[in-house]
Amino acid sequence: MTKNSVIGIDLGGTKIYTALASLSGEIIAEVKVSTQSALGVTGVQQNIIWTVEQVQIKAGSKDQVRAVGIGVPGPLNVNEGVVYQAPNLGWREVPIKQILEKALKLPVYIENDANLAAIGEHLRGAGVGVRDLIYVAVGTGIGGGLILNGQIYHGAGFGAGELGHMTIEPDGRPCNCGNKGCLETLASGSAMVQKALDLVKNGQGQSFLTAAQGEPQKISSYLIAQLAAAGDKEALSILEAAGIALGIGLANVINLLNPSLVILGGGALKVGRPYWEAMEKEVSRRALQAAWRQVRLIPAGLGDRSGLFGAIALACQNETPDVSRRTS
């Protein structure tokens, strides 16, 4: 029987998004569950395996899967299949390829999640046919994937694309990475929330506290966005400051890499227009004129499926149907 499907998995700190797809990348069945990272590596592994079984049951194709591609949020070694560190999962040195291959009895390929989102957008989304593009994921943190000369660029140790840790304010707020004033501390979803909390702490930002029913821990970037949309000036100024910081970071990347496209994805983008407009204005002010003329800034074309389609492509690329197998 010909194995004519693959499985793609987008493993995030919050959700596991898994799909069964044809070898040409069309999704046949998909399932999304909570990651439950508090359960540890074994618990997350079991959740992953469960999603794999579910999409196979949904598709009615238990024996037809050729390979699995999985995106993991953190630095990793693609060849060895080891995740060095995934802070949002609490992982360190996890040989996820080996673990899943043993459990699933299928070839498993791993890649950084932002890289897979870049690949997904390049193959099926907003970046089809573009040779040099940057994918930027703006969520709790900020990550990136670089498609250069038509292929994903990994760097010397599979670590390329970490634009969230670019210094924007040399004496700024400490970042989890050990540096100060990183883009991530200024422009991410959590940075916006932190700014609101700072205001509340200083006796300002009463509207945030009211909207969060008096519980600061309920302040989210979406809540800030709602207030901004309703005309709240403090909320608007948080979105704009974050957008300006993102614009500085993107101008730096655009000057350095001269891409023709920057694709932005991730949950924090949903805060809306003031953030995007402040970002775009700042890029136009700071990027070199020639580089600015040559680049477009656009939202992801695949929504929250960029990484999922990248994971499917990863499985397909490594296990493309070859004639000898087909005819045997």
Place this chain on the structure above:
Amino acid sequence: MTKNSVIGIDLGGTKIYTALASLSGEIIAEVKVSTQSALGVTGVQQNIIWTVEQVQIKAGSKDQVRAVGIGVPGPLNVNEGVVYQAPNLGWREVPIKQILEKALKLPVYIENDANLAAIGEHLRGAGVGVRDLIYVAVGTGIGGGLILNGQIYHGAGFGAGELGHMTIEPDGRPCNCGNKGCLETLASGSAMVQKALDLVKNGQGQSFLTAAQGEPQKISSYLIAQLAAAGDKEALSILEAAGIALGIGLANVINLLNPSLVILGGGALKVGRPYWEAMEKEVSRRALQAAWRQVRLIPAGLGDRSGLFGAIALACQNETPDVSRRTS
């Protein structure tokens, strides 16, 4: 008669450095003259042609040249052979390939000078065998060339590598490019001179004025370096501040591109150890740990010939000896 040599030209704002070399890249004869950019495109063109004739005379090989490679300091279109802008030469939209091909009756290939320095270091200098490296030229300005996946990375419009215009201080000094707080305004040779002039203007920095014999326009980065070496605290602090700014910029590039090597060249590096040490310490503080462990920072291996060897390689690559020509 077999054409068994090429000519490489490193065209700078100050000097034209030209060499005749074998097809395997060995320099046979070289000559260096003043650019005299004040003479305009035609004057510089005549100086270039003169150097080409001189190296041929020196090598006694008038009829053996196969091709010419030339590096130009500014954004350009490699395919069309047009220099968009070379501020240090006062050039705008100069079809230098066409001009030189007509005058020299030889195929001419052009490339950005920092890119050629990166290529030169990659082929014969400090970066031999390295897949992912960044070349940084620190002189009057700051430029860069990126070797990614073993080849020069141009970007969408041949503009990649402009790390001198990365924002380091969002509200910093205006840069010629239109942006504020660019790396170039903080870490280049001219930035160091500007800092000394600022001190003098404010009634400080008497040692600079004394060393420059009372003439502020004689303050150079070399003079600042000499004072620093003699223990002058203001001079030392200028070198260190510039080194710190360079370190921030390099940490950003290292986080984004995860290279295994950063090669630094250019005249301003000659200011000495305090600059280099401040730079290296700042990179170690700010780069992501994994990226920092994987990278080395070293001076150019070819001294002021990095760009020249790159220009020779450019001519050789485009005109490699093929069997049909050799045997005919």
